[in-house]
Amino acid sequence: xFDVDIWQEIFSTIRKNKLRTxxxxxxVAWGIFMLMVLLGSGNGLSNGVKDQFAQNAVNxxxxxxxxxxxxxxxxxxxxxxKFNNQDYNFLTTKExxxxxxxxxxxxxxxxxxxYGKEYGxxxxxxxxxALKEMENISINTGRFINDMDLREFRKVVVIGDEIRKALxxxxxxxxxxxxxGGVPFHVIGVSKxxxxxxxxxxxxxxxxTAQRIFSGGDRVHxxxxxxxxxxxxxxADTITEKVRTDMxxxxxxxxxxxxxxxxxxxQTEYIRTMKIFQAINLFVWIIGIGTLIxxxxxxxxxxxxxxxxxxxxxxxxxxxxxxxxxVIGLVLLESILITTVxxxxxxxxxxxxxxxxxxxxxxxxxxxxxxxxxxxFLNPTVDFKTAVSATLIxxxxxxxxxxLPARKAANVTPIEALRDEN
Amino acid sequence: xxxxxxxxKSYVTGNNSLHVLKGLNLExxxxxxxxxxxxxxxxxxxxxxxxxxxxxxxxxxxxLNGKKIWGLNETQAAITRNAMIGFIFQSFNLISFxxxxxxxxxxxxxxxxxxxxxxxxxxxxxxxxxxxxWAHHLPSELSGGQKQRVAIxxxxxxxxxxxxxxxxxxxxxSQTSLEVMEILKEVNDQxxxxxxxxxxxxxxxxxxxxxxLRDGIxxxxxxxxxxxxxxxxxxHE
Numbered sequence: 272x273f274d275v276d277i278w279q280e281i282f283s284t285i286r287k288n289k290l291r292t293x294x295x296x297x298x299v300a301w302g303i304f305m306l307m308v309l310l311g312s313g314n315g316l317s318n319g320v321k322d323q324f325a326q327n328a329v330n331x332x333x334x335x336x337x338x339x340x341x342x343x344x345x346x347x348x349x350x351x352x353k354f355n356n357q358d359y360n361f362l363t364t365k366e367x368x369x370x371x372x373x374x375x376x377x378x379x380x381x382x383x384x385x386y387g388k389e390y391g392x393x394x395x396x397x398x399x400x401a402l403k404e405m406e407n408i409s410i411n412t413g414r415f416i417n418d419m420d421l422r423e424f425r426k427v428v429v430i431g432d433e434i435r436k437a438l439x440x441x442x443x444x445x446x447x448x449x450x451x452g453g454v455p456f457h458v459i460g461v462s463k464x465x466x467x468x469x470x471x472x473x474x475x476x477x478x479x480t481a482q483r484i485f486s487g488g489d490r491v492h493x494x495x496x497x498x499x500x501x502x503x504x505x506x507a508d509t510i511t512e513k514v515r516t517d518m519x520x521x522x523x524x525x526x527x528x529x530x531x532x533x534x535x536x537x538q539t540e541y542i543r544t545m546k547i548f549q550a551i552n553l554f555v556w557i558i559g560i561g562t563l564i565x566x567x568x569x570x571x572x573x574x575x576x577x578x579x580x581x582x583x584x585x586x587x588x589x590x591x592x593x594x595x596x597x598v599i600g601l602v603l604l605e606s607i608l609i610t611t612v613x614x615x616x617x618x619x620x621x622x623x624x625x626x627x628x629x630x631x632x633x634x635x636x637x638x639x640x641x642x643x644x645x646x647x648f649l650n651p652t653v654d655f656k657t658a659v660s661a662t663l664i665x666x667x668x669x670x671x672x673x674x675l676p677a678r679k680a681a682n683v684t685p686i687e688a689l690r691d692e693n
Numbered sequence: 694x695x696x697x698x699x700x701x702k703s704y705v706t707g708n709n710s711l712h713v714l715k716g717l718n719l720e721x722x723x724x725x726x727x728x729x730x731x732x733x734x735x736x737x738x739x740x741x742x743x744x745x746x747x748x749x750x751x752x753x754x755x756x757l758n759g760k761k762i763w764g765l766n767e768t769q770a771a772i773t774r775n776a777m778i779g780f781i782f783q784s785f786n787l788i789s790f791x792x793x794x795x796x797x798x799x800x801x802x803x804x805x806x807x808x809x810x811x812x813x814x815x816x817x818x819x820x821x822x823x824x825x826x827w828a829h830h831l832p833s834e835l836s837g838g839q840k841q842r843v844a845i846x847x848x849x850x851x852x853x854x855x856x857x858x859x860x861x862x863x864x865x866x867s868q869t870s871l872e873v874m875e876i877l878k879e880v881n882d883q884x885x886x887x888x889x890x891x892x893x894x895x896x897x898x899x900x901x902x903x904x905x906l907r908d909g910i911x912x913x914x915x916x917x918x919x920x921x922x923x924x925x926x927x928x929h930e
Binding site for chain 1: 742745747748767768771772774775776780782786787788789790791799800802803804808847851
C-alpha cells in the first residue's frame with residue numbers, strides 16, 4: 272500500500288490523463304460537496320430550532336387556569352377555576368412525573384419601578400428558585416432568589432439588565448433598594464439574557480413575598496413545572512393528561528375542558544420537532560449518498576475505460592512479470608486515490624462553505640441587537656464525526672469503484688493484450 | 694533447457710476447433726541460438742507463446758530448465774516469466790509514458806528491486822546497448838532500432854535463461870536488423886539461449902539452428918553443414 276513505486280506508477284498514469292482524471296474527480300468532489308452542504312444546512316436548521324427550545328428547559332410545562340366551558344357534575348359552565356398554594360404542595364409531593372415546580376402570581380399591570388429620580392414600568396415574574404433552571408435565567412451579577420427568601424418572605428428582587436440600565440445607569444445596583452409599587456425591594460442580582468432582549472426588561476421576586484405584599488392570598492395564576500424526561504411525544508402527552516386529570520379532580524372540572532385549564536408541554540413539541548429533524552437528516556444522507564453513488568459510478572466507468580485503454584500495457588507488464596495482484600493493486604489504488612483526493616477537496620470545500628456561512632451568521636448576530644428570537648438557522652457546520660465518516664465512505668467508495676475494473680485488468684491475458692490494437 | 698514431447702494445442706472458436714500444434718517434439722539445449730520458421734498458420738507463434746509461459750497447452754509435456762510447465766496459475770506463470778524469460782516483440786511493446794530507462798527497469802520492479810538500484814542497472818544495460826544518452830527519452834522520441842535496443846535491454850535486465858524474440862527485426866530496416874541480430878548474437882555468446890521466430894531467411898541464417906514448422910509439427914531442423922549451405926543459398930538469393 273505504501274510502496275513508493277506503485278504511487279509513482281499511479282502518478283505517471285494520472286499525469287498522462289490529466290483532463291480525464293480531473294473530470295472523474297470532479298463528479299466525486301461534487302457529490303461529497305453536496306452531501307456536506309446538505310448535512311450542514313440540516314444541522315443549521317436543527318441547531319436553530321434547538322436554540323429556540325433552549326430558551327427554556329426542554330421538559331418544561333406551563334399550566335394556567337380560566338373558566339369552565341363544559342357543565343360538570345351539576346355545575347354549570349362559565350365557572351372560574353383558580354390554582355392555589357395547596358396545588359403547589361400537591362404537585363411537589365404527589366405528582367410523581369413532576370420534578371420541579373414554580374408558582375407565579377401576576378402583579379398588577381403597569382407596576383412602577385423607581386430608584387431615586389429614575390422610574391419605569393417593567394414586567395415582574397414572581398417565582399420559586401426552580402424557575403432559574405426551568406427558564407435558563409442567566410445571572411450577570413449577584414444571585415438569584417433562594418429558598419430562604421421564600422420562607423422568610425424577603426423583599427428582594429433580581430432585576431433584568433435593561434432595568435439596571437434604566438434605573439441605575441452606571442451605578443452598581445447590588446445592595447440598593449428599588450421601589451416596586453411603592454414598596455422597597457433589596458436588589459440581590461442582575462440577570463442578563465444575551466439572546467432575548469425582552470427578558471432583560473423583567474424582574475424576579477419571591478413568589479411568597481409577592482403573594483403577601485400584593486394581596487394575593489393563596490392564589491396562584493400559573494405553574495411552571497418540569498416533568499420526567501421521556502422518549503416519545505405520546506409519553507409526554509400522558510404526563511400532561513395525568514396532571515390535567517388530577518387538577519380537574521381537585522377543582523371539579525371536566526378533564527376535557529381545555530378552557531378551564533390551559534397547558535403547554537414543551538417536551539411534546541421538542542420530541543416531535545426532533546423526530547422531524549431526524550427524518551430530514553436521514554433524507555439528507557439518502558440524497559447525499561445518492562449523489563455520491565452517481566460520482567462513484569462515474570469513477571468506475573472511467574476506470575473501466577482506462578483498463579480497456581491500458582490493456583496492451585497491462586499485457587506487457589504481465590509478460591515481464593506483473594502478477595494479477597500487482598495489477599489489481601495498481602488499478603484499485605488509482606481509483607482510491609482519485610476518489611479520496613477529489614472527495615476530500617469536495618469535503619473541504621463543502622465544510623469551508625458552511626463555515627463561511629456560519630461566520631456570516633455570527634457576524635450578522637453580533638451586529639444585530641442580540642435578539643435571536645427569529646433565527647432558525649444556526650451553526651450550519653458538519654461535525655468531526657461526520658467528516659471522518661465521510662472520509663471512510665470515500666475510501667470505501669474508491670475501492671468499490673475500482674474493484675470491477677481491477678478484476679477486469681487482472682483477468683487480461685498477456686497474449687490477448689499484446690494482440691490488442693489500442 | 695527446453696524439452697517438449699508430443700505437444701498439442703487447439704483453439705476453439707464458436708463451433709470450430711483449430712488444431713494448431715499436433716504432437717510437436719522439440720529439444721533445445723542451454724546456450725543455443727535458434728530460429729523458428731514456418732509459413733503462416735504453421736504454429737510458430739503458438740509455440741512461442743507456450744515456450745514463453747504466456748499460454749497453456751492441451752496435451753503433452755513441456756519442461757523448462759527441468760521444471761514441468763503445466764497448469765500454472767497466473768501468479769506462478771508471471772513469476773516464472775520474470776525469472777526465466779526475456780521477451781522481445783516485433784512492435785517493441787514499450788510503455789509509452791515511461792522513458793527508456795524506466796521501461797528497461799520495469800522487470801526489476803516486479804522483483805522488488807528498489808527504484809534507485811534498478812534505474813542504475815537499467816542505465817548500465819542501456820550503456821551496453823549503446824543508447825545511454827537516450828535513457829530519459831520517451832519511446833515516441835526513439836527510432837525503431839533504438840526502441841528495439843531498449844526492448845532487448847529490458848529482456849536482459851532480469852538475467853533470463855532464455856530470450857524469446859517474436860519477429861524482432863520485422864519492423865526494422867535491413868541495416869538496423871543486422872545490428873539487432875548482432876546484439877542478439879552477443880547475448881547468445883554470453884550463454885543465454887536465444888530463440889527467435891522469424892519469416893526472414895537472412896535473419897534465420899544468422900542463427901545457429903533453424904527449426905522449420907510444418908502443419909503443427911517440426912518439419913525440418915537445419916544445423917551444422919546444412920546450415921552453411923542454407924546461408925550460402927540465402928546469400929545468393
